[in-house]
Amino acid sequence: MIGTVTEADTRPTDSEWVASDSAPEAPPAATADAVDPALPEALPEDRYLNRELSWLDFNARVLALAADPSLPLLERAKFLAIFASNLDEFYMVRVAGLKRRDEMGLSVRSADGLSPREQLRRIGERTQQIATRHATVFGELVRPALAEQGIVIVTWGELDEDERGRLSTLFHEQVFPVLTPLAVDPAHPFPFVSGLSLNLAITVRQPDDGTQHFARIKVPDNVDRFVELKPRDDDTRVRFLPMEELIAAFLGVLFPGLEIVEHHAFRITRNADMEVEEDRDEDLLKALERELARRRFGSPVRLEVADDMTENTLELLQNELDVDPGDVIEVPGLLDLSSLWQIYGVDRPALKDPTFVPATPPAFGERETPKSIFAHLRDGDVLVHHPYDSFSTTVQRFIEQAAADPNVLAIKQTLYRTSGDSPIVSALIDAAEAGKQVVALVEIKARFDEQANIKWARALEQAGVHVVYGLIGLKTHCKTCLVVRREGSTIRRYCHIGTGNYNPKTSRLYEDVGLLTASPDIGADLTDLFNSLTGYSRKVSYRNLLVAPHGVRKGIIERIDREIAAKRDGAEAGIRMKANALVDEQVIDALYRASQAGVPVDVVVRGICALRPGVPGVSENITVRSILGRFLEHSRIIHFRATNEFWIGSADMMHRNLDRRVEVMAQVKDRRLTEQLNDVFESALDPATRCWELGPDGYWTASPQEGHKVRDHQVSLMESHRHP
Template sequence: MSSRPQTASDPADSAVGAGPRYFNRELSWLAFNRRVMEEACNTAHPLLERLRFLSISGSNLDEFFMVRVAGLKGQQMQEVEAHSADGLTPAQQLAAIVDEASELVDSQQAVWNDIVGELDERGIEVLDADEIAGPVAEWIEDHFRTQIFPILTPQALDPAHPFPFIPNKGLSVIFDLVRRSDGEPIRELVLLPPASPRFVRMPGDNACYVTVETLLKRFSTLLFPGYEVKGAATFRVLRDSDIELEEEAEDLVLYFRSAIKRRRRGRVIRLEMEEGIHPELEAVLKEELGGSEALLTETGGFLGIGDLAMIVEEDRPDLKFPPFSPRFPERVRDFGGDCFAAIRAKDIIVHHPYETFDVVLAFLKQAASDPDVVAIKQTLYRAGKQSAVIQALIAAAEAGKSVTAVVELKARFDEEQNLYWASALERAGVQVIYGFTTWKTHAKVSMVVRREGDEFRTYCHFGTGNYHPVTARIYTDLSFFTADPAMGRDAAKIFNYVTGYVEPEGLERLTVSPRHLRERLIELVDAEIANALAGKPSAIWAKMNSLVDPTMIDKLYEASNAGVEIDLIVRGICCLRPGIAGMSENISVKSVVGRFLEHSRIWAFGNGEALPNDGAKLFISSADWMPRNFDRRVEFMLPILNHTVHDQVLDQVMVANLIDDEQSWELESDGRYVREVPGRKPFNLHRYFMTNPSLSGRGAALAKSVAVPKLSLRRWRAERNG
């Protein structure tokens, strides 16, 4: 798939054992975040979109420290010597993370320095303190006096005023002052109010921004009249934000409400300080903020890269991606908007965000208002702040229907929002279930039971993404609608498993974790191994967010050694080492990073067919190939049996991911990711789906249409194999 030729010294020619069997999980994640940041350097993107990628890389890195690094730090403090799959102790991993993260932060600052110059050229200024002059200075001083000064609370740091608590992501400025009257030194700290914007935007058509910390330093004489400023430094803290669940917790709701409050006061994991901070100020911060345990970073630029998102919201369409309006599925339109009639006629696949998430809302709203619907069951992992899904469930309950919602309290950083929704649902009469104590319910399933004549029919929605209208506009996911009775029976068993711990025996279509998902995948890989050894065609194509599970990686190595051709599309973490002779020489791995976040999980197995379009076994899933998905989460794997849907997912979605060469990176055997060089006919999968209609369950009607380009897995394989 890569256009980069191998050389004699290419690591792919190395012998087995020349490197670890697996890449480190944490370092692989940092490599992913670097790919995100690199998109900020991609001049094919509009300028503010490049800034958005930079901002996302900053927010990602914050969360990485707050959760992953915090966990490793906790293991180190407790002297836990557990080794990662690649053989590193927590201390060794932390040392490697510090080095890689420092390089990443330096790169982020360099990219910001480049972008801020380009912004200035395009009429968006971000002012330094020495650039505030003339009429701008007058407006800013007045704004500071009236809008910022009243909400600031300077605090002296002395025996009578102990060092204040700095919240997670808290940004502060520490001052060294001298009283002019008697030369008495004093140290003061000003915490920026968490609810206030990081930037102040000057009024007018020309966009002009300045950071609040810049204003604090510039107008320090207003804050500290009678004092001379000898030194000032901005700093920022990140705290341990993971919530560890105690198995003996008697009330999950009360536990999470108190745990969320405790999280805000977690130990400091990372202390960021501006470059050139005076040694005395640095010593104070280290002492007061647990510097002996925290990871320290001196940054020679902007602290809190994620806050740059505010500038991205500037109203400059010329500096952003052209607006895109997702399509409503034609299949449902063909039935006058009647979701049930469309699903009853044939299974439907919907490709988000190219096709609107509104069809999922329409499905639930129709269920809520339909007098023949008697029951709705819904899983909720992340629903967002303004959730039309929640409102539909509330409307259904108020209409007298039996409504059950499985609300996952353990969805990281959404715990508080999910508690809020759970209360709202319960007040409306929805039966709210919180699932298992230690497992997360990550499966995305909606089930509607409808009275039709003398019997009941079950309609189901299975998704690879969350029921979150906002992320559904930027995440690529699949929604599968079906009225297949076997699928309905399986969905009912999954809900009974979560709500009543009833083991889902005798599943007809679905495979679920943490029961049999890994085992079923191993069976499918073993079948491809048997095909290869028997001289039959054999192939595996898998698209996912992360590949970490050692058992599955080892099974893929075994398949590679048996001659199975394996193509993996892994957006984020990948611990598998591809291209190693005698271990993984038949495995290629690519990552796609672009306008949309690739989130769908699609797995295909050649099944011994020379023409995989016809006979490959195809599945979609809510799970990635990670130990947590196989062992500690409720997930589903669903076979795509309808011929039209099978072709759409395999020959359109999967092939487009495989042949993309404009926003793809290839994983090398030494862990480096190399950006693919576009070929003679460049292909951008996101642009393809934005500009070409999906089949939307109308494959038979549209197959002959020239409006639908004919991507083909068999053609791609033939061209790739020469």
């Protein structure tokens, strides 16, 4: 299979991992029309890897971290939880989109030539492989290792009589009242099963005539999945019982007078890919709220079942839930290991990554003694690199200072995702209440954050902030903030452009970079951009920015072509690119042309990569590697060597980013700052850096091989920020 991480090649990297944005929105399937018509004929038709299978390989690399015995044990448990959450979102969005196209009879093929149906078949096969591996890593590696360290997930059969008695009291007092056994018979239709809920499928028998009936019980999702047991005398262990085992032990209480024949766990995943008809709805907020209400009733796209489920029960579930056999995933052991976050919460610091305290760059003062960032930015730009640089004492401090400064006249900001107790939102509210003009562009269509963003939008509006929702048909994904300040008789603009969200929580886990500047040109560009987002302006060209949907792809390909021309003229050329995903065919083909011209291309991609490196005559000058570790590699940085241009921004090389989003990429010009970005590339591309490398056959291989010197990219950056 193309793009597979084999078990022999799953030697993992460092420690923690967060991948909440790893399941992207469904872009339109690639077509021949989407490819640059000026392509050289020499480029082969099979030059693209399948993006969906490439994503599954990314998740297999996350799983490989959980299998690595050199990592802290609870971090390994967390990677198991992240793998499960990632796969849920992949099915809810990507697989749901493919199923919709298949059901509509659309024959549009992927860039690698596969029909939606063939992609779904391969996805099902690959998912079963990695889901089985996931269960094996938990059941045979992590769970026994946790038990050795005194964190034990027990079964009902392992409990003594006293413990069973205490749990009986717990069940009758706290669990039994919220359970609702639902029968299925001519008078009771098959019940609705909510997406991602854990359920028990139960068969009961009438003792008088032997008639069997099916029933379903939903495991409550408003209580902990694992019941923590009271410690035994002189027992320092922490022990947990899965809630479904507790319920199963008392099925006789739920079905008195009936014989329990069998019970099995199952879980359904539903389509969560929403479509809002923006041009038909005057009120986007209300339209989105309607779609959110419909999301829970989406059609099933996956059925997970315990591997001990009988054929009769499985057939009944498939028929009643209308699930295709290819969408059934059999799981050995416990279902829904995303619940391992609860186990990760056990207070055992020795089994987790050591605490890391981010640095505060000198431009911002000490952690507790801030400087005026405005005074510093008048002397020169500042580059921040999260999580190595603190978000709260840099970007957050910048916005809070702007909100409190009486000389600041206006703050304009984009908000794509933010935290539940966002200090950024609080600062904007404070600024509006202080009489400043505040504009917040809240992207209420940010997937799975829609409800939270609607809440923030209304809170901002109530405080007097001018809230807008962007442009019809486009998501506003750029990370920009513009501060307008009166300084004597002049007006000066201060700007922040970043690669990550204004979210203090994820900024401690996501690796991102941001540019703070008082550049007049960038200030003028951001002014034009916000006028486009809030008004009717349709500006498509800027002084120092590339802005999607009109300018990012075009600007990048133009610069790739400049590298090709420079190489042909005998000058030094090269391209280095760091991104979350590389899928766009036009960008990939431009990189292929650069390789054919002899331009070295180095790609560091966290997740999906449709480019096939190392193919003779096509991409032998291209390398692709993936770094996974304690932090989620999230920044987008591009370096063009011939012109020595460094660009950072919010855009990945994907259809959705380049065609259906407002994205911003900014050139970093200050030599001090470009040296910092160069250091990031030098570290990530060091031959000794632990990573995975993609081969021309689509397989990812752990690198460096055993016996060679190994360094950790993220640990090195942590050390450099501790001792700059």
